[in-house]
Amino acid sequence: MQISFFIAQRYLKKQGKTTLIYRLSKLSCYSMGLGTAILIVVLATMNGMEKLLATLFYTYMPTLKIESKIGKTFIADKQLKEKIIDLAGVTAIVEVLEVTALIQLQHQQALVTIKGVSPNFIASDFYKNCTRMDGVNFLAEGQPQAIAGIGLSQFLQWSTAKKTSKNKVAVFYPKAGFYHLHNPYKRLTLELGGFFSIAKKIDSRYMIMPIHFVEDLTDGLHKRTYWEVVIPNMADLESTQTSIQKLLPNSYKVINREEQNETRRRAIFIERLAVCFIFALVLLLASLHIFFMLCMLILHKQKDIRILIALGATPNQIGRVFFYNGLLVALKGILYGLVIGSTIAFLQQKFGIVTFTMGHTKVSYPIEMHGLDGLYTVIVTVLFSLLATLWPVKRAMQLARKSLGN
Known part of the structure; x- marks a missing residue:
């Protein structure tokens, strides 16, 4: 596992001139980061809107x-x-x-x-x-x-x-x-x-x-x-x-x-679920960049696959190389997205940069971060990234077995 992980790290680094594979890996990383940041901000905004609605509609109801x-x-x-x-x-x-x-x-x-x-x-x-x-x-x-x-x-x-x-x-x-x-x-x-x-x-x-x-x-x-x-x-x-x-x-x-407003609570939950589903699809599309990046990487590294097989690497180890490569790109993008999304949410929550008019006064757009939202985002993005690596890894293992047979 250490050899496969080491080789996967080497493939992520820029070597000499900027290659198409390197640019694809960067694009995959940035797209995952952007999708993660968007989902973090959207979930935080939904939390803020729920809190605002509670102050508007629940004030006359007993705790x-x-x-x-x-x-x-x-x-x-x-x-x-x-x-x-x-x-x-x-x-x-x-x-x-x-x-x-x-x-x-x-x-x-x-x-x-x-x-x-x-x-x-x-x-x-x-x-x-x-x-x-x-x-x-x-x-x-x-x-x-x-x-x-x-x-x-x-x-x-x-x-x-x-x-x-x-x-x-x-x-x-x-x-x-x-x-x-x-x-x-x-x-x-x-x-x-x-x-x-x-x-x-x-x-x-x-x-x-x-x-x-x-x-x-x-x-x-x-x-x-x-x-x-x-x-x-x-x-x-x-x-x-x-x-x-x-x-x-x-x-x-x-x-x-909340139980006194069961209908409104159910409506907010359905709306939140729909928003999360839509932006989860955005992350799914972002994960396709990892899929195409790995496909191009396998085509580009066929010579390396034959060399590794000649040195005694197994097809499973070859598959792990590309699996770790895709996972590292995804994790790097997720980390960027969490930092960017949390920073945007924090700045809005602290300083109220974005405002809207309510009556005759300007009110900062409500936003509130929850730890579970970050966990949900990480789970969804990692899951989609793993799904994106399945076919390329399987293809790399087939090429490795073919080279081993020859």
């Missing part, structure tokens, strides 16, 4: 959410709640009861989603991620208040400038049963206490109210849509989720943000 597997609501269990809060890494549980109701302000109406929250709402991820939150004083002089999304308030032309009856909003919710035909809706009123803004999708159709008000509106005492588990350390997310799931009965489940 961990406990909900019922059966039905939309469940009855709050104080003992279970205390057990979960006692777990290491859990700081609070915010209770939420969400319903869809009709609201009316003066002569304007809208169908909205009402988010009833417990008094410790300020500990929630929703509150922390809001870009605007006028206040969370849900009780003013003993009367419940609502906080409306900024888009919803603009649609209905609400104002909190003056404490007048115009700030009074009527909330209508269907009564349960068939015996309310003449008066099918329950009607409660409360004042608008402020506005919030977190995401356009939520701002245009959500209102936040005290949970006891929503219980009274829906006649759903102690009913909850979900519990939001507040954890300060995201590094312990997986272990905390597992610990909570062990405490929960079979009718409950705890899900993280």
Whole structure:
């Protein structure tokens, strides 16, 4: 093996005048390096885009959410709640009861989603991620208040400038049963206490109210849509989720943000898979340079093959010479590609060289490197390089056996 490797190294070096074989080996090396660098940058860009999408679409979702597997609501269990809060890494549980109701302000109406929250709402991820939150004083002089999304308030032309009856909003919710035909809706009123803004999708159709008000509106005492588990350390997310799931009965489940967005996560995964497949084909085409380089090298070195056979080399050793030659070219190109791709990704991540416009501000193009992406790239490029050497190596061994027979 040492002799075959030594000869393969010698074939890579420039000897005398620049030959076609030397140029082909350089072209093969550079093409593999370029393909590797492109794949590294593309995967890092995909990682950055996933992170950006998470900040855009997941901000209004709790990090961990406990909900019922059966039905939309469940009855709050104080003992279970205390057990979960006692777990290491859990700081609070915010209770939420969400319903869809009709609201009316003066002569304007809208169908909205009402988010009833417990008094410790300020500990929630929703509150922390809001870009605007006028206040969370849900009780003013003993009367419940609502906080409306900024888009919803603009649609209905609400104002909190003056404490007048115009700030009074009527909330209508269907009564349960068939015996309310003449008066099918329950009607409660409360004042608008402020506005919030977190995401356009939520701002245009959500209102936040005290949970006891929503219980009274829906006649759903102690009913909850979900519990939001507040954890300060995201590094312990997986272990905390597992610990909570062990405490929960079979009718409950705890899900993280990615699991709450299963459809979007699957779409991103399919897109990432498609991009990786396309650029893997680019690497496959780049590996063809190694194939043609080895074919030309074998034709050029037929005299050397006969000399090596005469000196006692076996066909397997001859095959290893060209196998190592192709592998060395590929590894050299992969090394160049990893260095170039990682450098480009690092510079973009550190200095934000490439930017795009979001709204009225310029944002650096998101990019984030993962170690597994580099491993995936190396595995794919080495595999394609090995495939590219199979036929040339087999051909070299056939020529060696032919020379041995003669």
